[in-house]
Amino acid sequence: MAAKRSFFKTLLRWLFFLAIIAAAGWWYWQRPKPISAEQQSRIFAKVERGPLVINLTEAGSIKPREQIVIKSQVEGRNAILFIVPEGQKVSKGDVLIELDASAQQDNLVNQEITVQNTNASYTQATENMEVVKNQAKADVDKAELALRFAKEDLVKYKDGDYPKTLNELESKVTLAAEELQRARDTLKWSKTLFEEKYLSETEYRSDELSCRRAELNLVTAQNNVSLLQEYTYKRQIAQLESDVAQSEMALERIRRSTRANIVQAEAQLLARELELNRQKKRLEKINDQIAKSTITAPTDGLVIYATSAGNRWRGNTEPLQEGQEVFERQELIYLPTADTFIAEVKIHETYLKKIYIGLPVRVRIDALPGQIFMGKITKIAPLPDAQSMFMNPDLKVYNTIVELEGGDGVLKSGMNCEAEIIIEQHQDALYVPIQCVVRISGKPVVYVKNGDDLERRDVEIGLDNNRMVHVISGLEEGEEVLITPPLQDAVSIRATDEIADINIPTRAQADADEASRQAASRSRSGSGDGQAASSDSSRNGDSQAASADRSKIREQMANMSEEERAEFIKKMRARRPQQNRGEEGGEGQPATPRRRRPSSPDGAAPAPANPQP
Numbered sequence: 001m002a003a004k005r006s007f008f009k010t011l012l013r014w015l016f017f018l019a020i021i022a023a024a025g026w027w028y029w030q031r032p033k034p035i036s037a038e039q040q041s042r043i044f045a046k047v048e049r050g051p052l053v054i055n056l057t058e059a060g061s062i063k064p065r066e067q068i069v070i071k072s073q074v075e076g077r078n079a080i081l082f083i084v085p086e087g088q089k090v091s092k093g094d095v096l097i098e099l100d101a102s103a104q105q106d107n108l109v110n111q112e113i114t115v116q117n118t119n120a121s122y123t124q125a126t127e128n129m130e131v132v133k134n135q136a137k138a139d140v141d142k143a144e145l146a147l148r149f150a151k152e153d154l155v156k157y158k159d160g161d162y163p164k165t166l167n168e169l170e171s172k173v174t175l176a177a178e179e180l181q182r183a184r185d186t187l188k189w190s191k192t193l194f195e196e197k198y199l200s201e202t203e204y205r206s207d208e209l210s211c212r213r214a215e216l217n218l219v220t221a222q223n224n225v226s227l228l229q230e231y232t233y234k235r236q237i238a239q240l241e242s243d244v245a246q247s248e249m250a251l252e253r254i255r256r257s258t259r260a261n262i263v264q265a266e267a268q269l270l271a272r273e274l275e276l277n278r279q280k281k282r283l284e285k286i287n288d289q290i291a292k293s294t295i296t297a298p299t300d301g302l303v304i305y306a307t308s309a310g311n312r313w314r315g316n317t318e319p320l321q322e323g324q325e326v327f328e329r330q331e332l333i334y335l336p337t338a339d340t341f342i343a344e345v346k347i348h349e350t351y352l353k354k355i356y357i358g359l360p361v362r363v364r365i366d367a368l369p370g371q372i373f374m375g376k377i378t379k380i381a382p383l384p385d386a387q388s389m390f391m392n393p394d395l396k397v398y399n400t401i402v403e404l405e406g407g408d409g410v411l412k413s414g415m416n417c418e419a420e421i422i423i424e425q426h427q428d429a430l431y432v433p434i435q436c437v438v439r440i441s442g443k444p445v446v447y448v449k450n451g452d453d454l455e456r457r458d459v460e461i462g463l464d465n466n467r468m469v470h471v472i473s474g475l476e477e478g479e480e481v482l483i484t485p486p487l488q489d490a491v492s493i494r495a496t497d498e499i500a501d502i503n504i505p506t507r508a509q510a511d512a513d514e515a516s517r518q519a520a521s522r523s524r525s526g527s528g529d530g531q532a533a534s535s536d537s538s539r540n541g542d543s544q545a546a547s548a549d550r551s552k553i554r555e556q557m558a559n560m561s562e563e564e565r566a567e568f569i570k571k572m573r574a575r576r577p578q579q580n581r582g583e584e585g586g587e588g589q590p591a592t593p594r595r596r597r598p599s600s601p602d603g604a605a606p607a608p609a610n611p612q613p
Helices: 001-029 100-196 203-293 386-391 507-530 536-558 564-585
Strands: 044-046 049-066 067-071 077-083 094-098 294-296 325-328 332-334 341-348 360-364 370-381 399-404 416-434 439-442 442-448 453-458 460-464 467-472 480-482
Touching: 049 399, 049 467, 067 480, 094 332, 100 203, 341 370, 341 416, 360 399, 416 460, 460 507, 507 564
Parallel strands: none
Antiparallel strands: 044 480, 049 341, 049 416, 067 332, 077 094, 077 325, 094 294, 341 399, 360 370, 360 416, 370 399, 416 467, 439 442, 442 453, 442 480, 460 467
């Protein structure tokens, strides 16, 4: 009995112990599970259905649709002496701005003096031109007259003076001969009479002297004729011919000199004329600058300062006022010519793919709360705004023009506005916050709540309005999606490189291909020199053969080691000169004879003139 009682007690203890363990296990498994920090940080948004507007909102400013831009056309920097008050309505011809023209007035007086001096120089050059022409004509006429006289003197001497002188000298020779003969006859009779003692010795000696004088006169006359013919005539002819030649050269010199003087005078006259025209144009320019110092209204309109309507991107642009200096081409005043307005907004480059010309726009004016003006996009700038790029080179915004409907009497130029560009409108659409969508491998993905877990789901989305994104398919209304999806999967699409289906040759293969290409090129050029009448079919055959050779070479080099490739390339380069010499004659024809270089003393062949590297 005691043994049974002890057994039951032990059994009850074990059963009680097992019950306690079972209750503890049941309580452990049924107790609320603790929420992790990651689960506590999860925020979900429900997929909603309803009206959705895909829009883009940008700030801008109101400007007149049509306006005339008044700019300063005066050179340099000039102070404003008078400016019409901003906002005043002006009529055509009213003075808008008067600039300081005192410096131009001083320049005008100096320029007028310069024009007068230049005009005097031009007149002097004109008169000098006439003088040079007159003097040139006189010099040429004088030289031509001197040449004509020289020629006439030559002819006169040949045909007149020389024959006359020669005739006179020959007459004197004849007379001298006659006188000599008579003197000799007289001397003969005188001698006879002297011997007979009928004549005195004195008379005889006198007749003898007369005979001697007659002989001398004859010799002198003959010598004068000889001197004229042998010396005087030749010298005089040479002198007169030289005078003719000198006169011809003098005439040529004078003609060239006069032409040069005339050309120089014409060039001087042209220079004075150009200078006069330049100074006159400068005078006209100064008068024009003085006239442009007073700017008048070209048409009726409302005065708007350019500094008020424009974007003060420089940050230090002061409003126009009297005493302020302005520079040439600076915009000063805008004159609207119509009562219609536009809104100018700047669109970031990332939004250009969403917008296009013709999209409707809702414009809200900061100064007119509650009023909405409708319009549409009429122009999108093809290039980014230069002023914005100057301030921030990384910022690319494009000026976009929105034409507004209405606004007459309410809108004013320069008002700030907010333009809402309506891209799409959906009456009944599914949408989620844009933060819920991430891209994985280029596909949009959301994380949907599935109990305590998350389900990654691919979705098809449309455009977004920077707040909500249109969901086309992949989600149902009421589902909850994670607003802060994990980003470890949303890596860049280009994080993993794609292997392109291309063949990348090794350096040795590339060198072999280049060597084969150069060898084939030289082979074709050598064949062309040896066979001038080769056909196109033979060229194609050579090209195909060269391609086959290159393929074989590539296959061989693919199975070579680096050392074998280097040795093979070296052999190929060494064989090039031999191939060139062997292929010069052409295939199937004897090679054209060539003049060989002398061999070296040791009998080795000479190196090529241009060895290949």
